[in-house]
Every structure is written in structure tokens, then in C-alpha cells.
Amino acid sequence: MNSNLNKIEEETTTEVISVSEPTPSKTAKSPVKQSAQNHVPQAPKKPTYERVIKLLKMVGLGFLESLIRLIVGDDPKRQLKRIWLGVGVPLIAFIVFVVAWQITASTLKSDLGKIPSPSEVWGQSEVLWKDHVNERKKEKAFFERVEKRNAKLLARNPQAKVRTPAYTGKPTFIDQIITSLKTVFAGFLLASFIALPIGIFMGLSKTLRIAINPLVQIFKPVSPVVWLLLVTMFVSALISQNIFLGMPKAFIISFISVALCSMWPTLVNTSVGVSSVDKDFINVARVLRLNTWNKIVKVVLPASLPLVFTGLRISLSIAWMVLIAIELLAQNPGLGKFVWDEFQNGSTDSNAKIIVALFVIGSIGFALDRIMVVIQKMVTFNKNDIA
Amino acid sequence: MAFLELKNVSKSYGKGSSKTDVLKNINLSVEEGEFICIIGFSGSGKTTLISLIAGLIEPDEGEILLNGQPIKGPGPDRGIVFQNYSLLPWLNVFGNVGMAVKKVFPKWGKDQRATHSKKYVDMVNLTPALEKLPAELSGGMKQRVSVARALAMNPEILLLDEPLSALDALTRGTLQEEIEKIWAREKKTVVMITNDVDEGMLLADRIIPLKLAPNATFGPEYRINIDRPRDKTALNNNPEFKKIRNSIIKYLMEIGSEIQDNSKDLDFTLPDLKPVEFN
Known part of the structure; x- marks a missing residue:
């Protein structure tokens, strides 16, 4: 299973068996003695920076490795080359992209407006942030006013009924990002809760797999739009209040639709992972006479975890992609609604704001994927194979 | 009565026209504390045989008795060391051994189990690698963990199953010695499958060749009455060793040439074609 082992790791841990000629070993400090037939070399204690590098790799910041090695002076020539490849080349590509964008923006114009230039987009991102800060200030001032008024009322008449009205300001760009993140998290959680158990059962029982597989194949390619309409219908029929269990109806519709669109990769991967556990591992469980529960928990699940996580990763990225479309279409709060509102708004800086949203959506999607990779590396056994 | 007994055991795979009889009328009786080597070509049904004894598969005909009781399914009373180690890659060395110990001795406390596991890891000289994952171990080390796991279950x-065939010659030699030492100390009955005559000669009380599948049966058995511990270099000059070794090899060559005779029937007529000339 772990055939493509990390080469370096293998070198440092390979056992040294000496018979006649002591082989020069990279790890053993003293030459291997004739008598040390079963000698297992203890890995030499690694310096602190090696541990830092390991930690960075764990959290997906492996590209910083060369920088640290350069600082401690570990083969600087090689590190510079690696930094050039790992950071320099992507940076140059990005600069080329921005320059090409700038040129296109200044030459292309249409009735719908012109393509905003990189500098305009950057400007708008600052505007969006300032808007957010101002809005927060306004909100604070509003509540202070309310409090003062209430205090006055109470001073005049201790029996007076005071109330604190809700602040009804427009949600800012940052608010929309937070709403979208909450929704995608809820949707992804629901998708996992549905897909993981069903996937495990499908993997364990061939009959169940044959029974459910056609349904899965039919539901999997259904467009998010259709799911959204269906969920809207069902939720509206079932829930009459606008707030249900503390959640706005729009939020419920959004996250259920997201779950239904994104659960399929997890479902399929889990069932494949569970059903294709290495026969040797199953034999171990059989020799040990593990009962069904222990067999699943101690052998089948850990063995299928790499595939399950691949499924979860795909599900999360689909969830994020689908969520934006759903918010845009259903006018549910979130980044999708922000984009649609700006598009409808049609002011001169709208296009630039849409492009800010584009970069934010992309970056968040990327960050979510990296978070999944980190979790995957922490819990699964094939750490070296995860890209 | 023999400790382990196979009576007229047959096993075939597939059904109908694609049915292959792998083993036919296998009879074997092993005494307690004996070291048996079963030797044969690859594809002769050796793994099928060991899987039958382990209970991972069931015989079509005949029965397998351990201590006079028929074998029903696999169990920890028959510790098996698989050809490809079969270590669980998400558990470290201690975890792999400990998992087996926990299952076999459920009433023991945590400390007692840990001591027991460590004892067997130490027996195969892997204490320094206790915390290592299988992916960080070499082939020989993995196989030793597998042996430790099997022994820790305290099997009868x-x-x-060809435990050393995936290893290089040097590692092989070390592990052969280790297996003999452990066998001498633990007094366990051992059935070992191998494709190496010298390995069998070094370790076994009896060597039994397995003829080739289909319908593989046992050939004549060879008893090795050479004093233990057997020294590999000294063995080369032992006249009895040379005699038995030569007769086993001769026997195996004979079976081998039988296959070649059989394959002569497979005569292909090549089509009468000439390469095109581009001029």
C-alpha cells in the first residue's frame, strides 16, 4: 500500500545488517560492528529547525522549508534554487498575469461598462473594508443612542417599558463572507452526517451497494439549481415561520441544498474505500477473531480513511462552489447575493467589487482545501502520499 | 495421536469448466514441537495449504484436526505470519503487537499487556523501533514485527507462509537464525512454507515437497537428523546434509522437468508472414 515511500525516510531508517563488510551508514555514528547483527540504528536527534520544518509541512506551508534551510545555512546554493522554483517562478507568473490584465482592461470597453483594472480592484477592496468599519461604528453608535434613551426613560419612570430594537443596517462584504462560511460549514456537516454512515454501510454490504448505487448515480449529476428549487419547495411547505430553531429560513434552504449537492463524492469514496480494504488487513482481523464492531472500528475504517478524506475534500470544494451559485440564485444572504447585488447595482465601481469577490471566493476555497489537507495528514496513515 | 492432522484434504477454486483443483488428497501429521518445512515451486498451492490450516479458507473435502478437534475458521491459536507482513500501517510496532495481545488476553490489565507485547518485540530485537510505523521499517524489520505479533498471541x-522470500539474502540469514532461536526457546510447533531448500535444511525436522498444482500432493518426506543449533557454514561440509540436499534438489528437478514436458504440448504454429519491404 505504501509502496511509494518517501525515499529519504527509507534511507534513514533502513536497518543495517552487517555480515562481513561493515557498510558505511549515514545514520549510525560508529562503524557497525561485526557482532551487531540485529542492530537497529536510532535516528540521530534532529535539530530544532528540522522539527519546525516538519510542523510547517504538516500545516501545508512546506514552501517555507527552503527559506529556513537557507537561514541556518544548509546547502545555500540548493536552497536558493528551490526558492527560485517554489516562490520566484509563481510570483513572476502572477506579475505577468496582472500586467496582461492591466493591458486588457485599458483596451476593452463595452456597453455594460469596462473591465476594471487591477489598481481599481485593489482600490475597491479597500473601500469595502472601510465600509465595513464604518458600518460597525454606526452600529455601535446606534446601540449607544438606544441605551442612553432607555436610561433616560427609566430615570423618569422606573416602570417604563424599554426595548432595544434590532439594528437594521445593510450587511457588509465581511458580514456576507461570514454568512457564507457559516452556511458552507453547516451544509458540509450535514452532507458528512448523511454520506459517511450510508457510505460505510454500502461498503460493508454488497447487496446494499447494488441496491443504492443506481439511485446515487442518478442523483449525483443533478444540477444545484434543481436541488435548490426542490429544497425551497419542501422547506417552505414544512416550515411556516421565518425563523426556525434560531435559523433563518433562507439559511436552512441554502445549507440543505449545499449538502444535497456536495454529499455524493463522500458517499461514493467512502463506499469504495470501505469495500476495497486490503484483504490482508481483513485476514488479520479474522485471525484475531474481531467482532463486527471492532473489525469496522479498528481495521476497516482506518484502512479506508485516505479514500474517505479524499471524498470529503472534494465534497467541501463542491459545497463552496455550489453555495455561491445558490446564494446568487435564491437571493439568500452570502457572497453570492453580494455579487448579484453589485451586478444589478450597475454603478461604476460595481465591476471592480465583483472581481474583489471573485478573488475572495477563490482564496477561501483554496484555504478550505488546505485545512482539509492538514486534518487529513493528522488522522490518516499515508501521510507522505497526500498532495 | 498427532498434534496437527490433515486427512485427505482437497481444495479447488472456481466452478464448472474453469474449476482448478489446487490440492488433492493432502495427508499430513505433525507432532507437537516439530518444525516442518513444506517446499515447492511458486504456484504449487503452498499458500492455499497454509490458509487451510489457518482456517482462512475451508477444504472442499477431508478434514483438518488440531489437537483432535476439527478447525472451524481462523483463530489466534494458530499464529500466522503472512508472506507480505500484513501489518496495519496506521499502528506503530507496539500497536500492531499490542492489538493482538489485547484481543487474546482481554482480562489482562493495561500494564500486563504492555509488558507482554514489549517482551515479544524485544525477542525479535526491535525494541529501538517500538514507536515506528510500518512504513518507516525495512522489509526484514516488518517481517520480524509480524513474527512478534504471531508469537505474542501465544499460539499452539x-x-x-514464505516469511523470508521477500527479503534479501543477508537479512534472510539473520532472520533464519532468529527463527531457530525463538523456536528452540518457545517450543512451538511450526509449519513453514518456503521455496528455498537450504532454508528448510537449516531449520526443519522434516522437509516435505509439494508437487505442482493442479492436483498437488505431497512428495516423499525427508527427515533431517542434524544436531541443533545448525551452523550454516559447518553444514556445507556435513556429509548427511549434502546427501539429503542433493536428493531433494534432484526430486524437485524431476517435478520441474515434468512441467516442461507438459508445456511441450503447447505448440503454436506461427503464421507464415514476411515483413513488408519498403523500396
Whole structure:
């Protein structure tokens, strides 16, 4: 299973068996003695920076490795080359992209407006942030006013009924990002809760797999739009209040639709992972006479975890992609609604704001994927194979 | 009565026209504490045989008795060392051994189990690698963990399925010595499968060749009455060793040439074609 082992790791841990000629070993400090037939070399204690590098790799910041090695002076020539490849080349590509964008923006114009230039987009991102800060200030001032008024009322008449009205300001760009993140998290959680158990059962029982597989194949390619309409219908029929269990109806519709669109990769991967556990591992469980529960928990699940996580990763990225479309279409709060509102708004800086949203959506999607990779590396056994 | 007994055991795979009889009328009786080597070509049904004894598969005909009781399914009383180690890659060395110990001795406390596991890891000289994952171990080390795991279950019989065939010659030699030492100390009955005559000669009380599948049966058995511990270099000059070794090899060559005779029937007529000339 772990055939493509990390080469370096293998070198440092390979056992040294000496018979006649002591082989020069990279790890053993003293030459291997004739008598040390079963000698297992203890890995030499690694310096602190090696541990830092390991930690960075764990959290997906492996590209910083060369920088640290350069600082401690570990083969600087090689590190510079690696930094050039790992950071320099992507940076140059990005600069080329921005320059090409700038040129296109200044030459292309249409009735719908012109393509905003990189500098305009950057400007708008600052505007969006300032808007957010101002809005927060306004909100604070509003509540202070309310409090003062209430205090006055109470001073005049201790029996007076005071109330604190809700602040009804427009949600800012940052608010929309937070709403979208909450929704995608809820949707992804629901998708996992549905897909993981069903996937495990499908993997364990061939009959169940044959029974459910056609349904899965039919539901999997259904467009998010259709799911959204269906969920809207069902939720509206079932829930009459606008707030249900503390959640706005729009939020419920959004996250259920997201779950239904994104659960399929997890479902399929889990069932494949569970059903294709290495026969040797199953034999171990059989020799040990593990009962069904222990067999699943101690052998089948850990063995299928790499595939399950691949499924979860795909599900999360689909969830994020689908969520934006759903918010845009259903006018549910979130980044999708922000984009649609700006598009409808049609002011001169709208296009630039849409492009800010584009970069934010992309970056968040990327960050979510990296978070999944980190979790995957922490819990699964094939750490070296995860890209 | 023999400790382990196979009576007229047959096993075939597939059904109808694609049915292959792998083993036919296998009879074997092993005494307690004996070291048996079963030797044969690859594809002769050796792994099928060991899987039958382990209980991972069931015979079509005949029965397998351990201590006079028929074998029903696999169990920890028959410790098996698989050809490809079969270590669980998400558990470290201690975890792999400990998992087996926990299952076999459920009433023991945590400390007692840990001591027991460590004892067997130490027996195969892997204490320094206790915390290592299988992916960080070499082939020989993995196989030793596998042996430790099988022994820690305190089995009545140890089944070794070509445990050393995936290893290089040097590692092989070390592990052969280790297996003999452990066998001498633990007094376990061992059935080992191998494709190496010298390995069998070094370790076994009896060597039994397995003829080739289909319908593989046992050939004549060879008893090795050479004093233990057997020294590999000294063995080369032992006249009895040379005699038995030569007769086993001769026997195996004979079976081998039988296959070649059989394959002569497979005569292909090549089409009468000439390469095109581009001029």
C-alpha cells in the first residue's frame, strides 16, 4: 500500500545488517560492528529547525522549508534554487498575469461598462473594508443612542417599558463572507452526517451497494439549481415561520441544498474505500477473531480513511462552489447575493467589487482545501502520499 | 495421536469448466514441537495449504484436526505470519503487537499487556523501533514485527507462509537464525512454507515437497537428523546434509522437468508472414 515511500525516510531508517563488510551508514555514528547483527540504528536527534520544518509541512506551508534551510545555512546554493522554483517562478507568473490584465482592461470597453483594472480592484477592496468599519461604528453608535434613551426613560419612570430594537443596517462584504462560511460549514456537516454512515454501510454490504448505487448515480449529476428549487419547495411547505430553531429560513434552504449537492463524492469514496480494504488487513482481523464492531472500528475504517478524506475534500470544494451559485440564485444572504447585488447595482465601481469577490471566493476555497489537507495528514496513515 | 492432522484434504477454486483443483488428497501429521518445512515451486498451492490450516479458507473435502478437534475458521491459536507482513500501517510496532495481545488476553490489565507485547518485540530485537510505523521499517524489520505479533498471541502452532522470500539474502540469514532461536526457546510447533531448500535444511525436522498444482500432493518426506543449533557454514561440509540436499534438489528437478514436458504440448504454429519491404 505504501509502496511509494518517501525515499529519504527509507534511507534513514533502513536497518543495517552487517555480515562481513561493515557498510558505511549515514545514520549510525560508529562503524557497525561485526557482532551487531540485529542492530537497529536510532535516528540521530534532529535539530530544532528540522522539527519546525516538519510542523510547517504538516500545516501545508512546506514552501517555507527552503527559506529556513537557507537561514541556518544548509546547502545555500540548493536552497536558493528551490526558492527560485517554489516562490520566484509563481510570483513572476502572477506579475505577468496582472500586467496582461492591466493591458486588457485599458483596451476593452463595452456597453455594460469596462473591465476594471487591477489598481481599481485593489482600490475597491479597500473601500469595502472601510465600509465595513464604518458600518460597525454606526452600529455601535446606534446601540449607544438606544441605551442612553432607555436610561433616560427609566430615570423618569422606573416602570417604563424599554426595548432595544434590532439594528437594521445593510450587511457588509465581511458580514456576507461570514454568512457564507457559516452556511458552507453547516451544509458540509450535514452532507458528512448523511454520506459517511450510508457510505460505510454500502461498503460493508454488497447487496446494499447494488441496491443504492443506481439511485446515487442518478442523483449525483443533478444540477444545484434543481436541488435548490426542490429544497425551497419542501422547506417552505414544512416550515411556516421565518425563523426556525434560531435559523433563518433562507439559511436552512441554502445549507440543505449545499449538502444535497456536495454529499455524493463522500458517499461514493467512502463506499469504495470501505469495500476495497486490503484483504490482508481483513485476514488479520479474522485471525484475531474481531467482532463486527471492532473489525469496522479498528481495521476497516482506518484502512479506508485516505479514500474517505479524499471524498470529503472534494465534497467541501463542491459545497463552496455550489453555495455561491445558490446564494446568487435564491437571493439568500452570502457572497453570492453580494455579487448579484453589485451586478444589478450597475454603478461604476460595481465591476471592480465583483472581481474583489471573485478573488475572495477563490482564496477561501483554496484555504478550505488546505485545512482539509492538514486534518487529513493528522488522522490518516499515508501521510507522505497526500498532495 | 498427532498434534496437527490433515486427512485427505482437497481444495479447488472456481466452478464448472474453469474449476482448478489446487490440492488433492493432502495427508499430513505433525507432532507437537516439530518444525516442518513444506517446499515447492511458486504456484504449487503452498499458500492455499497454509490458509487451510489457518482456517482462512475451508477444504472442499477431508478434514483438518488440531489437537483432535476439527478447525472451524481462523483463530489466534494458530499464529500466522503472512508472506507480505500484513501489518496495519496506521499502528506503530507496539500497536500492531499490542492489538493482538489485547484481543487474546482481554482480562489482562493495561500494564500486563504492555509488558507482554514489549517482551515479544524485544525477542525479535526491535525494541529501538517500538514507536515506528510500518512504513518507516525495512522489509526484514516488518517481517520480524509480524513474527512478534504471531508469537505474542501465544499460539499452539506457528504458521509461516514464505516469511523470508521477500527479503534479501543477508537479512534472510539473520532472520533464519532468529527463527531457530525463538523456536528452540518457545517450543512451538511450526509449519513453514518456503521455496528455498537450504532454508528448510537449516531449520526443519522434516522437509516435505509439494508437487505442482493442479492436483498437488505431497512428495516423499525427508527427515533431517542434524544436531541443533545448525551452523550454516559447518553444514556445507556435513556429509548427511549434502546427501539429503542433493536428493531433494534432484526430486524437485524431476517435478520441474515434468512441467516442461507438459508445456511441450503447447505448440503454436506461427503464421507464415514476411515483413513488408519498403523500396
